[in-house]
Amino acid sequence: MAVRDLFGIARGPSLDRRRFLLAGGAAAACAASSLKPSFALPNDRELLTSSHWGAFRARVVDGRLVSVAPFERDPFPTAMIQNFPAILYDKSRIAKPMARKSWLEKREKSDGADRGKEAFVELDWDQALDIAAEEMQRVKAAYGNESFYAASYGWASGGRFHACDEMTNRLYALHGGYVDDLTNYSFGAGMVLLPHLLGSNQAIGGPFTTWPSLVRHTKLIVMFGGATFKNAQVTWGGSGEHTTEKWLRQCQAAGIEMIAINPVREDEVGVLGMEWRPIRPNSDIALMLALCHTLLTEHLADLAFVERYTVGFERARPYLLGESDGQPKDADWAAELTEVPADWIRDLARKMAARRTMIMTAWSLQRARYGEQPWWGTVLLAALLGQIGLPGGGFGFSYTSINGYAFPPNNVSVPGFSRGRNPVKLRIPVARIADMLLQPGQPFEFNGRRMSYPDIRMIHWAGGNPFHHHQDLNRLTRAWAKPETVIVQEPWWTPTARRADLVLPATTTMERNDIGASPRDRYIFAMPQLVAPVGEARNDFDIYADLAERLGYRADFTENRDEMGWLRHLYGRARERAVAEGLVLPDFETFWEDGLVVMPRPEDQYVYLADFRADPEANALRTPSGRIELFSEKIAAMGYDDCPGQATWLEPEEWLGRANEDTPLHLISSHPQHRLHSQMDNGPLARASKIQGREPLWLHPDDASERGLETGDVARLFNARGACQVGVIVSDRVRPGVAMIHEGAWIDPLEPGVPGSLDKHGNPNLVTWDIGSSRLSQACAAQSALVQIEKTDGPLPDITAYDPPEVA
Numbered sequence: 001m002a003v004r005d006l007f008g009i010a011r012g013p014s015l016d017r018r019r020f021l022l023a024g025g026a027a028a029a030c031a032a033s034s035l036k037p038s039f040a041l042p043n044d045r046e047l048l049t050s051s052h053w054g055a056f057r058a059r060v061v062d063g064r065l066v067s068v069a070p071f072e073r074d075p076f077p078t079a080m081i082q083n084f085p086a087i088l089y090d091k092s093r094i095a096k097p098m099a100r101k102s103w104l105e106k107r108e109k110s111d112g113a114d115r116g117k118e119a120f121v122e123l124d125w126d127q128a129l130d131i132a133a134e135e136m137q138r139v140k141a142a143y144g145n146e147s148f149y150a151a152s153y154g155w156a157s158g159g160r161f162h163a164c165d166e167m168t169n170r171l172y173a174l175h176g177g178y179v180d181d182l183t184n185y186s187f188g189a190g191m192v193l194l195p196h197l198l199g200s201n202q203a204i205g206g207p208f209t210t211w212p213s214l215v216r217h218t219k220l221i222v223m224f225g226g227a228t229f230k231n232a233q234v235t236w237g238g239s240g241e242h243t244t245e246k247w248l249r250q251c252q253a254a255g256i257e258m259i260a261i262n263p264v265r266e267d268e269v270g271v272l273g274m275e276w277r278p279i280r281p282n283s284d285i286a287l288m289l290a291l292c293h294t295l296l297t298e299h300l301a302d303l304a305f306v307e308r309y310t311v312g313f314e315r316a317r318p319y320l321l322g323e324s325d326g327q328p329k330d331a332d333w334a335a336e337l338t339e340v341p342a343d344w345i346r347d348l349a350r351k352m353a354a355r356r357t358m359i360m361t362a363w364s365l366q367r368a369r370y371g372e373q374p375w376w377g378t379v380l381l382a383a384l385l386g387q388i389g390l391p392g393g394g395f396g397f398s399y400t401s402i403n404g405y406a407f408p409p410n411n412v413s414v415p416g417f418s419r420g421r422n423p424v425k426l427r428i429p430v431a432r433i434a435d436m437l438l439q440p441g442q443p444f445e446f447n448g449r450r451m452s453y454p455d456i457r458m459i460h461w462a463g464g465n466p467f468h469h470h471q472d473l474n475r476l477t478r479a480w481a482k483p484e485t486v487i488v489q490e491p492w493w494t495p496t497a498r499r500a501d502l503v504l505p506a507t508t509t510m511e512r513n514d515i516g517a518s519p520r521d522r523y524i525f526a527m528p529q530l531v532a533p534v535g536e537a538r539n540d541f542d543i544y545a546d547l548a549e550r551l552g553y554r555a556d557f558t559e560n561r562d563e564m565g566w567l568r569h570l571y572g573r574a575r576e577r578a579v580a581e582g583l584v585l586p587d588f589e590t591f592w593e594d595g596l597v598v599m600p601r602p603e604d605q606y607v608y609l610a611d612f613r614a615d616p617e618a619n620a621l622r623t624p625s626g627r628i629e630l631f632s633e634k635i636a637a638m639g640y641d642d643c644p645g646q647a648t649w650l651e652p653e654e655w656l657g658r659a660n661e662d663t664p665l666h667l668i669s670s671h672p673q674h675r676l677h678s679q680m681d682n683g684p685l686a687r688a689s690k691i692q693g694r695e696p697l698w699l700h701p702d703d704a705s706e707r708g709l710e711t712g713d714v715a716r717l718f719n720a721r722g723a724c725q726v727g728v729i730v731s732d733r734v735r736p737g738v739a740m741i742h743e744g745a746w747i748d749p750l751e752p753g754v755p756g757s758l759d760k761h762g763n764p765n766l767v768t769w770d771i772g773s774s775r776l777s778q779a780c781a782a783q784s785a786l787v788q789i790e791k792t793d794g795p796l797p798d799i800t801a802y803d804p805p806e807v808a
C-alpha cells in the first residue's frame with residue numbers, strides 16, 4: 001500500500017512504494033506488515049520510523065539494524081540519525097539489571113556518598129523488581145509520599161506512548177503520590193514571566209507569526225541570540241520535515257535583512273549573509289533598553305500603540321529616561337555594558353522603526369542570571385515599535401530554538417500516555433533539585449509564593465540525565481549522596497545510571513512499537529519495532545507494569561492494555577479528535593500498514609496577537625489588565641530585587657563586567673551540533689568531533705595566544721566550583737573574553753563519585769553556577785559563569801565515559 005496522503009497533498013514520486021524496496025532485498029515494505037512484528041520476517045527489510053531527530057528508514061538485516069536513510073520528504077534531515085545503528089549496540093548499553101554492591105547488602109544503611117564509586121552486582125529481573133517494590137513500600141511506610149522524587153525530568157526518547165517520564169509519574173501517582181517539578185531547563189524563566197506580561201505562553205509554544213508571514217511582509221529580523229540550524233535539528237516527538245533551515249533560507253531569498261546579536265558567530269551568519277554583532281554575554285537587556293531609549297527620545301516610538309494596547313509604560317518610561325535613577329538608558333550607557341557601538345545602536349533603533357521588523361529572542365538568553373530581563377525587554381521594545389499583531393512584525397521566542405515552531409498546531413493531536421492524578425501537591429522548580437536535596441525543610445520563593453523543600457528519601461528517574469543537565473555537578477554529587485535509594489531506568493550507562501543504587505535497563509525507540517507525532521509536524525508515524533531488545537533491556541511500560549503488579553495496582557497502571565492495545569487506543573482517540581475537526585483518519589490497521597498519515601498543511605499566514613490588535617476589548621489578554629503589561633504590579637508586589645516590576649538592567653554576579661584575574665572569561669554552554677543534550681554523546685558523530693577525546697571549546701585567538709594555546713591542544717577549564725578537560729579550537733567565531741562549549745558530554749571524573757574531581761571529558765556543568773535566575777522563576781542560569789582556562793601538558797588520562805562500570 002502506498003503512503004496515504006489524506007488530504008489531497010500530491011504524492012511525490014519518491015513516495016512511491018517501489019522506491020522503498022531495497023536493491024536485492026527480499027521483501028521490503030514501508031512499514032511493518034504485521035501488528036506484532038515477528039523476527040521471522042524477511043531477513044532484509046526496510047522500515048519507516050520516527051525520532052526526536054526526524055523520521056528515517058531503517059534497514060534491518062538478520063534482525064540487526066544495519067543502516068538508516070533519511071525520510072525522503074524531509075528537506076533538511078539531520079546527520080545525527082546516522083548514529084542509530086552504532087548507539088543501539090554500543091558497549092555502553094546496560095546489559096542486565098544491576099545494583100550498587102554495598103547498597104544491595106545494606107540498603108538504606110549504605111553510604112550514599114559511595115554512589116558512582118562502587119562496583120555493581122548483576123541481578124535477574126525478578127530480583128530487581130522485587131527490590132524496587134520493597135523500596136517503594138518501605139520508603140512510603142517510613143516517610144510518606146512526600147519523600148519520593150519521581151518528576152523524572154528529561155527529553156527521553158519516545159513516541160506518544162513510550163514516554164517514560166509520564167510512566168514514572170503515573171506509577172508513583174498510583175503509589176500515593178510523589179514530589180513533582182515545575183517549569184523546565186529550556187525556558188523556565190520565560191515561562192514564568194510571560195503569563196504576567198502577555199497572559200499566556202503562546203509566544204514560546206506558539207502559534208506565533210508564521211515563517212510564510214515573515215517571508216511575505218518582514219523587512220528586518222533582529223535576532224537576539226542569533227539563529228542556529230543546529231538547534232533546529234530536533235523536535236520533541238519528532239518531525240517528518242525539518243523546516244526551520246528552509247524558512248531561514250527563504251527569508252534570505254526574500255531579501256530580508258537579518259542581524260545576529262550573539263557573542264558567537266554561528267554557521268548561519270555566513271550561510272545566510274547575516275550581519276554579526278558580537279555582544280558581551282548577559283548584556284542584551286542593556287541593548288534593548290537603549291533601543292527603547294532612542295525610539296523614545298527621537299520620537300520614533302509608537303505611543304498610540306502603547307496607549308491602546310499596553311499598561312504600565314508611565315512606570316517604565318522614567319527608568320528608561322533616567323528620571324528615576326539618574327541614569328538614562330541611552331546608547332552610550334549601553335555601549336559600555338554591551339561593547340556594541342553607540343552609533344550602531346541608534347542606527348538600529350531607527351532602522352527597526354522604519355521597517356517591518358520581527359524580533360526573535362532565543363531561549364538561551366533567559367537561561368542566565370536575571371534571565372527574565374531580556375525577554376521582558378523584547379516585549380517592551382516590540383511594544384514601542386508598535387508592530388505587534390501586524391503581519392511579519394512583533395516578536396517571538398522559539399523560532400530557531402527547536403524545529404517546527406511558528407506554525408499553528410495540527411488540527412489533530414495524538415494523545416499521549418496519561419500521568420494520572422498526583423495526590424501530592426508539592427512541586428519544586430526543576431532546576432532547584434540540589435537545593436531540595438541539600439536543604440530539606442528550608443523555605444524558598446517562587447513566583448510570589450513562599451514554599452519549602454521536602455525531605456527526599458528516594459529518587460526514581462527514567463528518561464533524563466541530571467548528571468549532565470544540572471549546573472554545578474560537584475554540588476549535585478554532594479546532594480545526590482543524601483537519599484536512601486536511587487533507581488535509574490536507562491538504555492545506556494550514562495553518568496546518572498552510574499550513580500544509581502538500582503539500574504534497570506530500558507529499551508530504546510528502536511526496540512519497541514510506538515506512534516510518533518508532534519503538534520508541530522504534519523505527520524503521524526507508525527514507529528514499528530525494528531529489532532529485538534538488546535541484552536535484557538525491557539520497555540519502561542513493562543517494567544512499571546510488573547512493578548505495579550507487585551504493588552497491587554497493575555490494572556490501574558495498564559488499564560488492561562498491552563503495548564499494541566495502547567497504540568490502538570491512542571490512535572483511536574486521535575481519530576475521534578479528527579472527526580471533531582471534520583477530518584477522517586484511516587483505521588489503525590491501515591495506518592500501521594502504511595506507516596504514516598499526512599495531515600493538512602496548517603494555516604500559513606497566522607499572525608500572533610492580530611486578534612488582540614483588531615479588538616483589544618473583545619480579545620483581551622489574560623493579564624490582570626487585559627493588556628500587555630510593560631510594568632507588572634503583580635510582580636512588583638512580590639518585592640523581588642532580582643526581578644522588579646519592569647524590564648531592568650541588573651548586573652549579573654558573573655559576567656565580563658565583573659571578570660577578574662582568577663576568572664577572566666565568560667563561558668557560554670550552547671546546545672550541541674552532534675547530539676541532543678547528552679543523547680548520542682556515545683555515537684560516532686559526537687565522538688569524531690572531540691579533540692584528543694575531549695569536548696571542543698572555542699576560544700578567541702587573542703585569549704588563546706595569551707595562554708599559549710593552539711587548536712588541538714587540551715586545556716583545563718576551571719573556576720572555584722570545579723574543573724574539566726577540554727579540547728581547544730582557536731577561532732575568531734567567538735568574541736574576545738568568551739569561551740564556547742557545547743553541553744552534554746558524559747562526565748568522566750578522574751575519581752568517580754568524588755566531588756571536586758577533574759572531569760576528563762569536558763562537561764561545562766562542572767563550572768556553571770547552581771543558582772536560580774531570580775526568585776520569580778528559580779530557573780536554570782547556566783549561561784552566567786566566569787571561568788579560567790590553562791594549557792594541559794603531559795600525558796592525558798584515558799577517556800572511560802562510555803565503558804561500563806565494574807561488575808562485581
Ligand code: PGD
Binds near residue numbers: 186462768780
Ligand atoms: P538528555 O541527554 O536528553 O538530557 O537534559 P536531559 O536530561 O533532558 O537526557 C535524556 C536521557 O533519557 C538520556 O540519558 C537517554 O539515554 C534517556 N532515554 C532516552 N530514551 C529513553 C527511554 O525510552 N527510556 C528511558 N528509561 N530512558 C531513555 C536536557 C536539559 O539540559 C535541557 S532541556 C536544557 S534546555 C538545559 N540546557 C543546558 C545548557 O544550555 N547549558 C548547560 N550548561 N546545561 C544545560 N542543561 C539543560
